[in-house]
Amino acid sequence: MVSRFNDFGDMYEEMFRLPWRAHVETFSVWRALGDLSGEQVLDIGCGTGVYSREMKRRGAARVVGYDISEGMLAVAREAEAEQPLGIEYVTSPPVSEAGTFGVALGVYVLPYAEDYPALVGLCSVAARALRPGGRFVTLPVNPDFDGRHDYYERYGLRLFDAEPRGDGSRVTLHLHFGRYDQQITARYWSRPTVEKALRETGFEAIAWPPFGVSEEGMTRYGEDFWQPYLTCPHAAIVTCRRT
């Protein structure tokens, strides 16, 4: 399933221009991440490195982007070559540097854990990298997402259950914007299961802060446009702290 990401680099780069990513997701992720000045940051499932680059620009001392897709990392490395920021992109977790990171980010990577051990595995990549008190911010599929096929249509995506909803069940993410029309299979994880995996791997202070909209996004698109997404977003934000 993950090998499919090798072909999705350009699509993921362009997706950041979609209003929900530009004005809701990134706005809310920056709010959840807080001050990054001087931090060592691990971006788990960094994809093409959009967040990695921006975290470096926002003052992180060091950013390591980790992803298992060579295709996604090729796009990230190209951007680094064009505009060097000193970001390191790696295809395996930085185990030799355990406990040295202050922040870990994992945007839409937990949905690619195909079973519970894989979910725990991804959480432990963050847990091992972080020093005690280090912060982890991650975005799973919203455990309460609206499964109606057209609910997220106006935002350029569809998300629906491909089988009865339960831990590890398949959900279909249909991205259709610009020249793109792609279906991706991801996994649903319930709130108690996400929290269990985080606690088991050494996290505490688990919270699910709501999404917000940037001022620019509100002015440009208006409250009515955002209301369905804010009422029931397709993703969730989880924040927690390494014990």
Ligand SMILES: C[S@@+](CC[C@H](N)C(=O)[O-])C[C@H]1O[C@@H](n2cnc3c(N)ncnc32)[C@H](O)[C@@H]1O
């Ligand atoms: C939906 S993309 C998100 C990419 C990026 N975080 C973003 O927001 O654009 C999910 C990424 O997670 C990566 N991925 C999936 N499973 C992974 C794993 N076990 N370890 C590291 N990366 C993984 C995929 O290769 C893909 O690049």
